[in-house]
Amino acid sequence: MLKIGNYLLSNFPLLLAPMEDVSDPPFRAICKEQGADLMYTEFISSEGLIRNATKSVKKLEIYNHERPIGIQIFGEAIETMQAAAVIVENTQPTLLDINYGCPVKQVACKGAGAGILLDLPKMQAMAAEIVKQVSIPVTVKTRLGWDHASIKILEVVQRLQDVGVQAVTIHGRTRQQMYKGEADWSYIAQVKAHPSIHIPIFGNGDIDNPAKAVTYKKRYGVDGIMIGRASIGYPWIFREIKHYYATGTLLPPPTLQERIETVKKHLVHAIQWKGERLGILEMRRHYTNYFRGIQFIKNYRLSLVEAPSYAVICDLLEEILHMQIGQTPTL
Structure with missing residues (x-):
């Protein structure tokens, strides 16, 4: 069994990605019913939380039927992220996830999300302070790097692991790529296979059918897979992947x-x-x-x-x- 903190997951867990305006409680309830093992909230602004902004606070709402559930936060200031982490922990999620991967201009170009990959010491310091601040497990979702010339994903994960982050999800694109081109899972495989890495590594990017999910699991050795866009309007992808992984056969599509x-x-x-x-x-x-x-x-x-x-x-x-x-x- 796979372990994050004291929580046990299956040997091949399927994660629902934190997607803005998608991964809300109604959608999460549907995905849970269809087999999602670990789900995340929409990403939440740390500034919004400490200012008690209605939209940000509403995103903290989680329910027992969703567990295990992670709440994801983003922000550029270490002190603000620390304060937001305390607010998150009071909501009692299974874990807290740090967004080091959002590529949108309004986030990344302010030094939050994928923008922090341009400053790895700050990235590590922020994660360290958040880990110290809370008692629940801290995880991270990130990208390969800012652009192809600055891919340092192994160093990123090593730094995060060193300060107590307990699992990392890697989207196989750079910030510059946004959601274009093909996700490169070879970098994810290098991280997973490196002898210094002992925390769970989840892969994310381009998984849109059961055969591809199982093929990538075997080819790249990841501990689990995070599903994002492919689940929008098609939550059945979770049950289809699980069935294919267990039997090698495809379920018929939903009627x-x-x-x-x-x-x-x-x-x-x-x-x-x-x-x-x-x-x-x-x-x-x-x-x-x-x-x-x-x-x-x-x-x-x-x-x-x-x-x-x-x-x-x-x-x-x-x-x-x-x-x-x-x-x-x-x-």
């Missing part, structure tokens, strides 16, 4: 009926979390992803987005199902 039932569950979770009006508004961005590849769904996109209530949305979803099985629509 339209299963997609509809999952959309309903997601919507119910969203309404329970934020109320009907906000829950419906936030669910709008998910419909296209859940029904990706279903040709006739384009006729319903606008209606789903404009639907004013849970009842109307459910009626539309039933009509979509009837269209698929050749019955007469009810509306």
Whole structure:
């Protein structure tokens, strides 16, 4: 079994990535149901936490059914990150994750996220102070480097391990790449295989099907895999990877009926979390992803987005199902 702090994970855990405007409690509930072993919140601004900003504080909300769960924070100032770490620990997550990988300009160019990879001593000092500040395990998500010329990922992980970080997830791209090009897992493999590294190493980047996940596990030797964009609108990827890893066979894709039932569950979770009006508004961005590849769904996109209530949305979803099985629509 794999161990982070005192928490045991399976021998090949699947992690849900911390994705802004995606990895909220409703989405996490769906992914947990489909087999995600360890999940992370959306990344949270340390400045927002210490200023008690409503949006940042709301992201701290976690639930027992989600455990194990990590709360991820980002920021450029060591003192602010320390203070935010204390706030996070009071929420009692399984672990605290430091974001050293976000590539977006508003974060990285201020010295937070992937920007801190330009200053490895500061990166190490920040992680050290956070580890000292809290009693829960501290993990890190990072990238290969700022650009190809500055890839020092082995040194990064060694420095983090030296100050008590208990696991690292590596996205196989540089900050300069953003999300373009192919993730290079060879660097991740070098870190995992190095004799000085004894903490769990998780790989991230481009895993979008079960065969690729298992192939990369075997080829690069990672302890587990973090799934990000491939889970958006397709939480079934977790169960499919697990099934393929256990049996070597592929599960059939979800039926339209299963997609509809999952959309309903997601919507119910969203309404329970934020109320009907906000829950419906936030669910709008998910419909296209859940029904990706279903040709006739384009006729319903606008209606789903404009639907004013849970009842109307459910009626539309039933009509979509009837269209698929050749019955007469009810509306």
